[in-house]
Amino acid sequence: MDKSYSAVMSRKTEIMKKAVGIDYNTFEKEGIDFDYEAMMREAGYSLEEIKKIQGETGVGNTPIYELKNLTNLARKMAPEGKGARIFLKDEASNPSGSFKARRAATAVYHAKKLGYKGVIAATSGNYGAAVASQAAMLGLKCIIVQECYDSNGKGQPEIVEKARKCEAYGAEVVQLTVGPELFYSFLNLLEETGYFNASLYTPFGIAGVETLGSELVEQIVEKTGKQPDVVVCTNAGGGNLTGTARGMRKVGAEKVKVVAASVNLKGLHMASDTDFNKKSFTTGHTGFGIPFTTNPDRSDVPRSAARPLRYMDRYVTITQGEVFYMTESLAQLEGLERGPAGNTSLAAAFSIAQEMDQDKIIVVQETEYTGAGKHIQPQLSFARDNGIDLHFGNPRDEVPGKSIILPEHPKMIKAIDLDMDKIRQSYVKNMVKKNSDSKDFTDEELNYIAVETNLTVEEVKGRLK
Amino acid sequence: MLAKKGDWVMVYNIVLEPKDRAPQIPEDTKKVPLEMWIKGFLLEDAKVGEMANIETIVGRKVSGKLIEIHPNHKHNYGNHVPEILQIGKTLKELLFCGEDK
Numbered sequence: 001m002d003k004s005y006s007a008v009m010s011r012k013t014e015i016m017k018k019a020v021g022i023d024y025n026t027f028e029k030e031g032i033d034f035d036y037e038a039m040m041r042e043a044g045y046s047l048e049e050i051k052k053i054q055g056e057t058g059v060g061n062t063p064i065y066e067l068k069n070l071t072n073l074a075r076k077m078a079p080e081g082k083g084a085r086i087f088l089k090d091e092a093s094n095p096s097g098s099f100k101a102r103r104a105a106t107a108v109y110h111a112k113k114l115g116y117k118g119v120i121a122a123t124s125g126n127y128g129a130a131v132a133s134q135a136a137m138l139g140l141k142c143i144i145v146q147e148c149y150d151s152n153g154k155g156q157p158e159i160v161e162k163a164r165k166c167e168a169y170g171a172e173v174v175q176l177t178v179g180p181e182l183f184y185s186f187l188n189l190l191e192e193t194g195y196f197n198a199s200l201y202t203p204f205g206i207a208g209v210e211t212l213g214s215e216l217v218e219q220i221v222e223k224t225g226k227q228p229d230v231v232v233c234t235n236a237g238g239g240n241l242t243g244t245a246r247g248m249r250k251v252g253a254e255k256v257k258v259v260a261a262s263v264n265l266k267g268l269h270m271a272s273d274t275d276f277n278k279k280s281f282t283t284g285h286t287g288f289g290i291p292f293t294t295n296p297d298r299s300d301v302p303r304s305a306a307r308p309l310r311y312m313d314r315y316v317t318i319t320q321g322e323v324f325y326m327t328e329s330l331a332q333l334e335g336l337e338r339g340p341a342g343n344t345s346l347a348a349a350f351s352i353a354q355e356m357d358q359d360k361i362i363v364v365q366e367t368e369y370t371g372a373g374k375h376i377q378p379q380l381s382f383a384r385d386n387g388i389d390l391h392f393g394n395p396r397d398e399v400p401g402k403s404i405i406l407p408e409h410p411k412m413i414k415a416i417d418l419d420m421d422k423i424r425q426s427y428v429k430n431m432v433k434k435n436s437d438s439k440d441f442t443d444e445e446l447n448y449i450a451v452e453t454n455l456t457v458e459e460v461k462g463r464l465k
Numbered sequence: 466m467l468a469k470k471g472d473w474v475m476v477y478n479i480v481l482e483p484k485d486r487a488p489q490i491p492e493d494t495k496k497v498p499l500e501m502w503i504k505g506f507l508l509e510d511a512k513v514g515e516m517a518n519i520e521t522i523v524g525r526k527v528s529g530k531l532i533e534i535h536p537n538h539k540h541n542y543g544n545h546v547p548e549i550l551q552i553g554k555t556l557k558e559l560l561f562c563g564e565d566k
Contacts, residue, residue, distance in 0.1 A: 005481060005485055005487075072560060073556065076559065118523065142523065143523060151498075151500075153500075155540070160538070160539075164538045171522070172503070172505075172522050172523045173503075174501060175502040175503070176480065176502075177497070177501075178494055179481075179486065179490055179494050180487060181480070181481055181487050181490075182499075184481070185499075185501065192525070269491050271489075271490045271494055272491045273496075328552040329552065329553075332553030332556055332557070333556055333560065372540050373541075375542060376546075377542045377549060378540065378541065378542050378543035379543075380543070380548070381543025381545075381546055390548065392548060392551070406548055410556065
């Protein structure tokens with residue numbers, strides 16, 4: 001068989017169809033439209049089924065903590081009467097150390113049910129460890145494909161640690177240098193092994209996160225007697241936010257405001273060899289967050305089950321320095337030592353809490369494990385070694401790739417709002433592009449765009465003028 | 466250096482030469498090849514720097530340039546970053562100021 005780049009890429013659709021066991025055409029409708037809910041219903045699992053699947057491998061039911069010292073600190077910075085109660089869902093307590101265990105549990109269960117001998121995932125993040133851990137539990141083989149090194153062979157500490165963790169669970173780890181052609185190696189492996197593509201973006205993967213949303217609502221109600229007011233989700237590919245929001249709705253928490261938070265990596269190109277090791281965050285940043293929000297169908301499956309713009313009330317960014325600072329704060333003031341990337345939403349929540357009344361509740365819905373490489377100390381040491389200027393100052397002066405500014409005072413931590421209107425506009429623009437640059441949509445397509453962007457049909461029409 | 470059959474080793478391959486890289490990638494990335502590293506058990510004795518065949522932990526057969534015998538993980542907690550210690554100090558003073566005096 002021809003294994004050249006162009007030949008393998010041209011076989012993409014058939015390789016994928018075999019490797020995920022979903023015929024996405026079933027859900028396609030006219031033009032850009034497709035039936036998202038039918039896909040989630042028919043290809044996914046119900047909340048009850050997922051609870052059972054995850055329960056069998058010890059996934060979920062993670063503790064929720066009230067961060068009393070951080071709440072008090074926020075109140076000291078906030079105007080009189082402001083400073084919501086901050087809660088944290090400790091997803092690091094999952095078997096593989098992050099919420100990704102939820103996604104992997106359903107994906108690997110599904111692979112086993114369909115009779116696949118192994119699973120493959122293309123990920124440099126916690127999801128790799130999660131898939132490897134689940135595969136170990138269910139007795140499947142596992143290969144993880146990582147973008148790990150720059151052209152000097154220098155590995156990002158966080159990713160190198162993830163490779164170690166995957167190997168610890170018995171997975172084969174294929175490590176590559178920077179570039180989107182990782183997808184080519186990934187397709188090659190799928191074709192060679194016949195394993196299941198444990199994509200982050202399948203209906204079962206996203207449905208796996210729904211329990212995170214339902215659990216957190218139930219826990220907050222149990223602890224405080226009411227539902228949370230705001231839930232902050234770290235946003236990259238959108239699955240975390242989508243799954244959590246869907247899960248919350250399924251237990252009747254429809255009024256909770258869902259806030260997306262990403263680390264601001266403006267100006268750093270995701271596929272650049274030289275920018276690669278200038279980033280201190282390999283996920284949860286704007287480089288993934290914005291493209292996936294404004295055009296979800298760019299993943300490794302034809303239709304992504306992660307569609308964050310449907311559920312997002314607000315989107316904020318936070319700087320690298322602010323996240324590192326909050327990571328250290330969580331250890332020092334709350335006695336919880338966790339990985340930096342998982343604290344993106346915590347940094348945002350610390351700021352947003354100060355806008356809210358003291359009787360309100362804000363929930364940070366994840367944490368992740370920490371260890372060598374994946375910790376504030378090695379990440380900052382690595383940044384300094386790479387010539388990044390690290391110092392205390394005003395976070396607003398941070399330039400991604402050039403400086404990391406630790407806030408001189410915690411009052412300087414500020415979640416910066418992205419313009420939701422612009423984000424929606426950008427989504428609409430992407431749909432026009434998809435529609436062969438035509439603004440001529442059928443009523444069904446207009447309806448679809450409206451649901452996707454959380455706008456009315458009239459508002460969508462207004463944006464097409 | 467000679468590696469023995471059965472040794473845990475790392476092999477290296479170039480997946481795409483610069484000229485074969487995808488058109489949409491940035492210029493700096495286009496100048497360098499797409500490289501790949503895989504670990505496994507050596508299937509027959511081989512010298513470092515030469516082509517070798519391995520079987521990975523999941524049983525896949527791969528060939529590539531032998532570059533490391535008994536590869537280990539070298540990542541750690543990095544060098545001391547003095548600024549980190551200041552964060553907790555500042556926060557505790559702010560939060561509990563006066564209480565322990």
